[in-house]
Amino acid sequence: LFTTPRDHDESPSCGIRPTRRHHGDTERLLANQRRTTLSSLEEDDDVPQSNTHLQQQNIQTPITRRTVLYTSAAATLALFPLLQSASAAESLEELSLGTAKWSDDASLPPSSIPLSARIVPPSFSTYLARFLLHYDGGASEWWKDQSESFSLLASYDTKQRESKSFGSYASSIQKGLYSYISGNDESNISSYSKVRAQYSTLLTSLTDKYGSKRGAIRDLALMFAMLPAVYQPTDLLLKIDEGAIKATGSNKGTNAENFPPNYQEDFTLLLPNKYQVLYNESSKSFSITPNINLFEIGINEDSKTPAISTTFGPLSSQPLSRERSLTLDVYALLGISGGAGCALTHTLVIPLDVVKTRIQTNPGQYKGVFDGAATIASEEGMKALLLGAQATIAGYSWYGISVYPSYAFFKRFFGEQLLSPAFAVAHANDVALFAGAMASVIASLGLTPIEACRIRAVAQPEIYRELGLLGTLKVIGTENEELGWKNVYAGLPSLMTRQVIFGSVKFLAFERASEAIFAVRPELREATFTALGVSLIAGGISGALSSVVSQPADSVLTYVAKQSAGGDLGIIGGAKKMVEEGGVSSLFRGLGSRSIWAGCIIGGQFLLYDVFRAFFGISGDDLNQVLEVVLPKNM
Numbered sequence: 001l002f003t004t005p006r007d008h009d010e011s012p013s014c015g016i017r018p019t020r021r022h023h024g025d026t027e028r029l030l031a032n033q034r035r036t037t038l039s040s041l042e043e044d045d046d047v048p049q050s051n052t053h054l055q056q057q058n059i060q061t062p063i064t065r066r067t068v069l070y071t072s073a074a075a076t077l078a079l080f081p082l083l084q085s086a087s088a089a090e091s092l093e094e095l096s097l098g099t100a101k102w103s104d105d106a107s108l109p110p111s112s113i114p115l116s117a118r119i120v121p122p123s124f125s126t127y128l129a130r131f132l133l134h135y136d137g138g139a140s141e142w143w144k145d146q147s148e149s150f151s152l153l154a155s156y157d158t159k160q161r162e163s164k165s166f167g168s169y170a171s172s173i174q175k176g177l178y179s180y181i182s183g184n185d186e187s188n189i190s191s192y193s194k195v196r197a198q199y200s201t202l203l204t205s206l207t208d209k210y211g212s213k214r215g216a217i218r219d220l221a222l223m224f225a226m227l228p229a230v231y232q233p234t235d236l237l238l239k240i241d242e243g244a245i246k247a248t249g250s251n252k253g254t255n256a257e258n259f260p261p262n263y264q265e266d267f268t269l270l271l272p273n274k275y276q277v278l279y280n281e282s283s284k285s286f287s288i289t290p291n292i293n294l295f296e297i298g299i300n301e302d303s304k305t306p307a308i309s310t311t312f313g314p315l316s317s318q319p320l321s322r323e324r325s326l327t328l329d330v331y332a333l334l335g336i337s338g339g340a341g342c343a344l345t346h347t348l349v350i351p352l353d354v355v356k357t358r359i360q361t362n363p364g365q366y367k368g369v370f371d372g373a374a375t376i377a378s379e380e381g382m383k384a385l386l387l388g389a390q391a392t393i394a395g396y397s398w399y400g401i402s403v404y405p406s407y408a409f410f411k412r413f414f415g416e417q418l419l420s421p422a423f424a425v426a427h428a429n430d431v432a433l434f435a436g437a438m439a440s441v442i443a444s445l446g447l448t449p450i451e452a453c454r455i456r457a458v459a460q461p462e463i464y465r466e467l468g469l470l471g472t473l474k475v476i477g478t479e480n481e482e483l484g485w486k487n488v489y490a491g492l493p494s495l496m497t498r499q500v501i502f503g504s505v506k507f508l509a510f511e512r513a514s515e516a517i518f519a520v521r522p523e524l525r526e527a528t529f530t531a532l533g534v535s536l537i538a539g540g541i542s543g544a545l546s547s548v549v550s551q552p553a554d555s556v557l558t559y560v561a562k563q564s565a566g567g568d569l570g571i572i573g574g575a576k577k578m579v580e581e582g583g584v585s586s587l588f589r590g591l592g593s594r595s596i597w598a599g600c601i602i603g604g605q606f607l608l609y610d611v612f613r614a615f616f617g618i619s620g621d622d623l624n625q626v627l628e629v630v631l632p633k634n635m
Contacts (some may be wrong), residue, residue, distance in 0.1 A: 094137065150422070176628070182272070203220065225310055296310050322624070338605075339401035354367050355376065394469060436508060441500060444499045453472040507542075543602025543605075
C-alpha cells in the first residue's frame with residue numbers, strides 16, 4: 001500500500017516545505033496567537049513586609065555573650081538538617097513514554113537538533129506533548145502542579161509562565177524523539193524507510209501504553225497523520241480498527257465540535273471531535289479532515305532564544321530545566337567564593353572606607369571624599385588610609401563565607417519547603433527579601449565585634465593602631481566592668497538592622513537589575529566576559545540603592561560604636577541623640593561617600609563571586625538540571 005522513494009538516493013528533506021520564520025516580539029505573538037489560530041485552523045471548513053519588629057522590641061535589653069553564642073550555635077545546628085530536606089519528587093520522571101531523568105546541564109553536550117527539524121516536525125512534537133499531558137499520569141500530574149504554582153499570578157503572567165513551561169517541556173520531548181528517530185550517530189536520517197520504521201515502532205509502543213484509554217487511538221492517528229507522507233507508518237495505521245480510530249475521547253477538548261476560544265492557552269486540550277483521519281489512495285498516506293493549518297512560525301522567546309510557534313503551542317529551543325538541590329559541598333564552595341570576593345573587594349576600597357568612617361565620626365572636618373583622602377594622607381601619612389585593614393579583611397571574609405550560602409539556602413528553603421509553590425512564585429520578591437534578611441542576621445553575629453574594632457581603629461588610630469584586632473577586642477571587652485564582653489556587641493541591634501535592610505535589598509536589586517539588563521541585551525549572556533560585566537553593573541546598582549535605604553542605620557551604628565563607655569546605648573537611643581545634636585540630616589551624613597563605596601564594593605563582590613563560582617564549577621548553568629527524555633532503542 002505504500003511505495004517508498006529511493007532510500008539511499010533521496011534525502012528526507014526533499015520535497016518538504018521549509019518552516020516559515022518570523023522573528024518578532026513574543027508578547028505580541030502570544031497576544032495575537034489565539035485570534036490567528038482560530039481563524040486559520042478551520043480554513044477549509046465551513047510587597048514585601050518590613051522588619052518593624054526589630055524596632056518594636058526593647059533593644060536596650062542586655063545581650064549577654066552567652067546569649068549570642070547560644071543563638072549562633074542554635075542557628076548553625078538548625079541549618080544543616082534542613083539542607084538535606086530541600087528535595088522534591090518530580091512526577092515527570094514517571095513518564096511512561098520512556099525514561100525521563102533530570103541531568104546536569106553542564107554535563108550534556110550541546111544538542112545538534114535543528115529547531116525546525118523535519119524528521120520530527122514541530123507540530124508533531126507539540127501535539128504529542130499535549131497528548132501526554134492528557135493520557136500520561138506522570139505528565140498530567142506535573143502539569144497540574146505547574147498550573148497550581150502559577151495560580152496566584154495575574155492572568156497575563158500565568159499564561160506567559162504556562163506557555164514558557166509548555167514550550168520547554170515540548171522541547172525535551174522533541175529532543176528525545178529526535179535522538180530515537182535519527183538513530184545512533186544520526187544514521188537513519190538519510191533513509192526514508194529507516195525513519196518510517198522508527199515511527200512504526202513508536203506508534204506500536206504508544207498504542208500499547210495508552211491505547212486502552214478512551215479516545216487515545218483517534219488522537220494517535222491524528223498525530224501520525226501530521227507527519228510527512230514519506231514518514232507515516234501507513235501499514236500500521238491501516239490495520240487499526242475503524243471504530244477505534246473514530247472513537248472520540250472524554251476530555252474537554254475533544255468533546256467540542258470546534259476549537260474552543262482558549263485552545264492556545266489550555267495545553268491539555270486536544271483536537272475537537274469533528275477532526276478525523278482520512279486515507280488517500282493516490283498519495284498512499286493519511287491526512288486530517290477537515291483540513292487543518294499546521295502553521296509553524298519562527299519566534300523569539302523572552303530571552304531572545306529561537307523558538308517556534310505551532311498550531312498546538314510553542315516549541316522552545318531550550319529543554320525544561322530546574323535548579324538542582326544543593327549539597328553541603330556546594331554550599332561550602334559558595335561560601336569560599338563569597339568570602340574571597342568580599343575580602344578582595346573590601347581590601348581594595350579600604351581607603352574609601354576610612355574616609356567614609358572619618359566623615360561620619362568627625363562631621364565637618366572634610367569637604368568631601370577626595371578632600372578627606374588628601375587631608376588624611378598629608379597629615380597622617382599614606383598608611384593612615386589603610387587603618388583597620390586587619391579587621392576589614394577578617395570581618396568581610398566571614399561576611400562572604402556566611403551570607404552568600406545562607407542566602408542560597410534560605411531562598412530555596414522558603415520557596416520549596418516553607419511556602420506553597422503558588423505563594424512562593426507569586427511572592428518571589430518577598431522570598432528574596434526575607435532570604436537576604438535571614439542571611440544578614442547570621443552574618444551580623446560574627447561581623448559586629450570585628451566592625452566595632454575597625455571603627456575604633458579608624459576613628460581613634462592613636463589608641464588602637466598598635467593594638468591590632470585581638471588587642472582592640474580585648475580593650476572593648478574590658479573597658480566597662482559592668483557590661484563586660486557584651487560591650488563588643490553594643491552595636492549589634494544597629495548593625496543587624498542595617499545589614500538586614502542592606503542585605504535584603506542588595507540581593508533583590510541585583511537579581512532584578514541583572515534580569516532587566518539581560519532583557520534589553522540578551523546577547524550579553526552568550527560570552528563569559530560580557531556576563532561578568534552585567535554582574536559588575538548590576539552589583540553597582542544594587543550597592544548604591546542598598547546604601548541609600550540603610551544609611552540611617554549605618555550612621556547610628558558608627559555613632560554608637562564611637563561611644564567608648566556607652567555600651568548600653570541602643571539604636572533608638574542613638575538615633576534620638578543624633579537627631580537632637582545634629583538634626584535629621586545627621587542620619588544621612590556621609591551618604592555620598594557611602595553610595596560610592598557601596599556601588600564599588602557590591603559590584604566587585606558580585607563580579608568576583610561569579611568569577612570564583614565559575615572557577616569552582618558552581619555557576620548558574622552548573623547548578624541547572626535539564627529534563628532528558630530517552631526512548632528505549634527497542635520499544
